[in-house]
Amino acid sequence: MRLKDRNAFITGAAQGIGKSIAMGMAREGANVAIADINIESAEETAQEIKELGVNSLAIKLDVSSQEDVAKAFSTFTDKLGPVDILVNNAGITRDTLLMRMKEEDWDAVININLKGTFLCSKEAVKLMAKQRQGKIISISSVVAFMGNPGQANYSASKAGLIGLTKTIAKFLSSAEADYITGQVIHVNGGMYM
Numbered sequence: 643m644r645l646k647d648r649n650a651f652i653t654g655a656a657q658g659i660g661k662s663i664a665m666g667m668a669r670e671g672a673n674v675a676i677a678d679i680n681i682e683s684a685e686e687t688a689q690e691i692k693e694l695g696v697n698s699l700a701i702k703l704d705v706s707s708q709e710d711v712a713k714a715f716s717t718f719t720d721k722l723g724p725v726d727i728l729v730n731n732a733g734i735t736r737d738t739l740l741m742r743m744k745e746e747d748w749d750a751v752i753n754i755n756l757k758g759t760f761l762c763s764k765e766a767v768k769l770m771a772k773q774r775q776g777k778i779i780s781i782s783s784v785v786a787f788m789g790n791p792g793q794a795n796y797s798a799s800k801a802g803l804i805g806l807t808k809t810i811a812k813f814l815s816s817a818e819a820d821y822i823t824g825q826v827i828h829v830n831g832g833m834y835m
């Protein structure tokens with residue numbers, strides 16, 4: 643129970659990797675907010691997580707909207723308390739070759755993957771600075787390092803996220819990891835070394 647009574651705000655946690663992170667943190671005793679644009683799925687996931695014996699809350703959130711982000715953090719602090727951990731996980735792809743990529747494909751990916759991380763981190767850092775503690779984890783991708791044909795927007799968003807993360811330089815969420823900060827940790831089965 644390494645995260646007992648910690649509160650985690652996880653974006654895009656209704657399904658996929660975000661949901662697995664939420665379940666993993668809940669199993670370690672954390673209360674988790676499932677902040678997702680898909681509120682129906684978020685509610686189902688929050689319900690599943692409550693069965694693990696922790697508090698869980700579904701929050702409707704479009705990470706690319708400043709107004710939504712401010713409201714979501716305010717709901718979180720009202721209902722759960724201090725934000726101990728933020729996981730910037732929400733992400734999308736709009737893949738196509740550069741010459742066919744529409745401006746809206748570029749904007750959608752940058753706005754959700756990169757600007758969303760900026761907006762959520764900014765809101766969390768304001769609270770964490772007052773608390774004098776907090777951890778932020780952001781989910782990047784191997785393509786930030788390798789590039790990938792058809793993913794100019796996605797690779798750029800994920801590479802940008804690393805620069806943003808290093809600048810914020812808060813990193814992992816358990817007390818054992820207090821001495822690690824501003825690092826990129828590769829979890830990719832050897833796709834990139």
Ligand SMILES: NC(=O)c1ccc[n+]([C@@H]2O[C@H](COP(=O)([O-])OP(=O)(O)OC[C@H]3O[C@@H](n4cnc5c(N)ncnc54)[C@H](O)[C@@H]3O)[C@@H](O)[C@H]2O)c1
Pocket residue numbers: 653654655656657658659660677678679680703704705706731732733734754781782783784
């Ligand atoms: N799946 C992979 O192989 C892989 C590899 C490397 C990195 N990643 C990254 O991991 C993260 C999760 O990937 P996944 O495969 O679980 O994705 P997924 O598509 O299964 O889940 C993404 C979640 O984000 C939510 N979401 C989408 N737009 C949103 C928005 N504007 N605001 C809030 N929530 C929003 C979706 O509703 C969904 O629940 C992403 O950032 C992705 O780029 C995934």
